[in-house]
Amino acid sequence: MIRVQRDDFDVGAEIERLTAGKHDIGGVVSFIGLVRDLAGGASIKAMTLEHYPGMTETQLAEIEAEANRRWPLSASLIIHRYGRLEPGERIVLVLAASPHREAAFEACHFLIDWLKTKAPFWKLEDTDKGEKWVAADARDDAAAARWVKG
Amino acid sequence: MTKSLWLTSGMRILYFAWLRTRVGSAEEDVTPPAGVRDVRGLLDWLKTRSPGHAEAFKDLSVVRVAVNQTYVQPDHPVTPADEIAIFPPVTGGSS
Numbered sequence: 461m462i463r464v465q466r467d468d469f470d471v472g473a474e475i476e477r478l479t480a481g482k483h484d485i486g487g488v489v490s491f492i493g494l495v496r497d498l499a500g501g502a503s504i505k506a507m508t509l510e511h512y513p514g515m516t517e518t519q520l521a522e523i524e525a526e527a528n529r530r531w532p533l534s535a536s537l538i539i540h541r542y543g544r545l546e547p548g549e550r551i552v553l554v555l556a557a558s559p560h561r562e563a564a565f566e567a568c569h570f571l572i573d574w575l576k577t578k579a580p581f582w583k584l585e586d587t588d589k590g591e592k593w594v595a596a597d598a599r600d601d602a603a604a605a606r607w608v609k610g
Numbered sequence: 611m612t613k614s615l616w617l618t619s620g621m622r623i624l625y626f627a628w629l630r631t632r633v634g635s636a637e638e639d640v641t642p643p644a645g646v647r648d649v650r651g652l653l654d655w656l657k658t659r660s661p662g663h664a665e666a667f668k669d670l671s672v673v674r675v676a677v678n679q680t681y682v683q684p685d686h687p688v689t690p691a692d693e694i695a696i697f698p699p700v701t702g703g704s705s
Contacts (some may be wrong), residue, residue: 582700593628597701
């Protein structure tokens, strides 16, 4: 499942809902992304996430489908927030549940790496030095590249 | 696509993030000349529309294009019926 929303999410409730009644699940791996208060030496007051409604959902669904093709997942969930977020707030949740932990760990890692380079979101930082659009980081491309099948 | 459609139909273009602020609007309806047939041609023509457009498109290595919500390369064809979006490399997720 995927959700794109302005509001916060409750990690415990999401895990509960995702796993309810699915007794083949042996493990759930979660990744929770938070807004940091520092970036490139500047102090961040807030961050505004812009996205491309329609394409965001299409891309997230495709990313999730790819994870399901690669690993035997019992369930998965991606929630990505948009709008203005302050340091400490949750931005993104990825859950991957599988009969075995190895698949759950790998799928969760894949989902967040792949999402960062494919889902159409952009961050505008509001810092003590003014507003700044976050530039894409080559390290994110490298992280995603490790999942490209050779 | 017939030539008359190219000449009479507008093309809807969406902009995001700093490309939106440099161009000065989130979307615009444009009518490119008939010779504009692909993404590369469209970007070259868009550059000529205003100083803001020229500034936005001066470094195409940081410009991404989606046609009908799918990432495409510069040689991908464009038609007035397409939803075309132009944006910088994405920066979602978190560290």
